[in-house]
Amino acid sequence: MDxxxxxxxxxxxxxxxxxxxCAPHGVLSRxxxxxxxxVMSHLAIASGHRLRFxxxxxxxxxxxxRMLTLTLRNLERDGLVSRHYFPEVPPRVEYELTGMGASxxxxxxxxxxxxxxxxxRMEECRNLFDLAKAEHG
Amino acid sequence: MDxxxxxxxxxxxxxxxxxxxCAPHGVLSRxxxxxxxxVMSHLAIASGHRLRFxxxxxxxxxxxxRMLTLTLRNLERDGLVSRHYFPEVPPRVEYELTGMGASxxxxxxxxxxxxxxxxxRMEECRNLFDLAKAEHG
DNA sequence: CAGGATCCCAACTGATACTG
DNA sequence: CAGTATCAGTTGGGATCCTG
Numbered sequence: 387m388d389x390x391x392x393x394x395x396x397x398x399x400x401x402x403x404x405x406x407x408c409a410p411h412g413v414l415s416r417x418x419x420x421x422x423x424x425v426m427s428h429l430a431i432a433s434g435h436r437l438r439f440x441x442x443x444x445x446x447x448x449x450x451x452r453m454l455t456l457t458l459r460n461l462e463r464d465g466l467v468s469r470h471y472f473p474e475v476p477p478r479v480e481y482e483l484t485g486m487g488a489s490x491x492x493x494x495x496x497x498x499x500x501x502x503x504x505x506x507r508m509e510e511c512r513n514l515f516d517l518a519k520a521e522h523g
Numbered sequence: 524m525d526x527x528x529x530x531x532x533x534x535x536x537x538x539x540x541x542x543x544x545c546a547p548h549g550v551l552s553r554x555x556x557x558x559x560x561x562v563m564s565h566l567a568i569a570s571g572h573r574l575r576f577x578x579x580x581x582x583x584x585x586x587x588x589r590m591l592t593l594t595l596r597n598l599e600r601d602g603l604v605s606r607h608y609f610p611e612v613p614p615r616v617e618y619e620l621t622g623m624g625a626s627x628x629x630x631x632x633x634x635x636x637x638x639x640x641x642x643x644r645m646e647e648c649r650n651l652f653d654l655a656k657a658e659h660g
Numbered sequence: 661c662a663g664g665a666t667c668c669c670a671a672c673t674g675a676t677a678c679t680g
Numbered sequence: 681c682a683g684t685a686t687c688a689g690t691t692g693g694g695a696t697c698c699t700g
Contacts, residue, residue, distance in 0.1 A: 414560060414634075415557075418553070420552075423547060423548055423551060424548070427533075462652065464645050465652075486641055486644060489637070493633050493637035494634065496634065497633065498547045499630075500626070500630035502547075505546045505550075508602055511601055511602025511623075515600040515602075
């Protein structure tokens with residue numbers, strides 16, 4: 387009803403709370419894709435939160451031209467990044483975090499700092515889990 | 524070298540900072556998959572942070588048995604959820620947030636509250652972007 | 661009840677080649 | 681330089697059937 391957890395409303399039925407897929411998943415799945423966080427992090431530490439295409443491409447190990455383009459288009463579509471095109475020869479294109487994009491950084495930082503703190507333990511848990519699974523058969 | 528942003532170390536080269544794929548992406552891609560956040564949210568609001576398989580299945584609209592099992596196995600492997608098996612007939616299995624799993628909730632909540640606040644604007648941006656793209660050709 | 665095993669399709673990603 | 685277009689490989693997820 388008016389209940390909300392993790393940004394998601396849920397209804398209380400006689401069988402318990404019931405969620406349906408909605409907003410948070412869309413954003414998290416975007417951030418969880420292969421390159422988006424790396425692009426956001428790069429822009430986050432850049433002066434003016436602004437970099438040109440080739441700087442991003444060079445700074446992100448292993449990204450292809452195609453995937454960088456797709457990632458930036460998605461971020462632009464979501465209003466998190468703005469694209470600045472300079473009709474020179476050769477052309478120059480700069481990408482910049484928007485106000486909304488920059489406003490996301492503290493929340494993202496909060497979350498990723500939890501990850502940093504807990505990552506070693508998660509690795510340990512995974513190893514234990516895989517080990518237990520391997521030996522029991 | 525010792526620079527860190529979003530939980531990720533990066534090295535400063537003569538051409539600028541350079542990241543490589545690492546920890547935060549793994550966690551965010553897990554949370555960004557189709558069902559994980561829904562499962563976490565459900566356990567978050569459950570009494571004792573604990574629910575049985577069928578309660579989760581019934582409470583998450585559209586999830587299949589297979590995907591719920593896979594999602595829970597991944598969470599268990601990461602040490603975020605623990606599995607309690609009761610050898611009765613018919614069998615009963617309960618899933619519970621671990622201490623580490625519960626410790627993630629505030630960070631997740633911080634992030635999803637940002638999403639909730641900014642979601643309408645993101646939707647608007649998407650519509651504008653799609654519209655502009657459609658009319659320019 | 662909980663979940664393993666299979667099959668199949670859709671979506672994501674990479675590699676490569678081409679262009680304003 | 682900063683893209684777009686195309687093709688191929690891989691992965692994610694749904695549907696279905698079977699079992700302790």
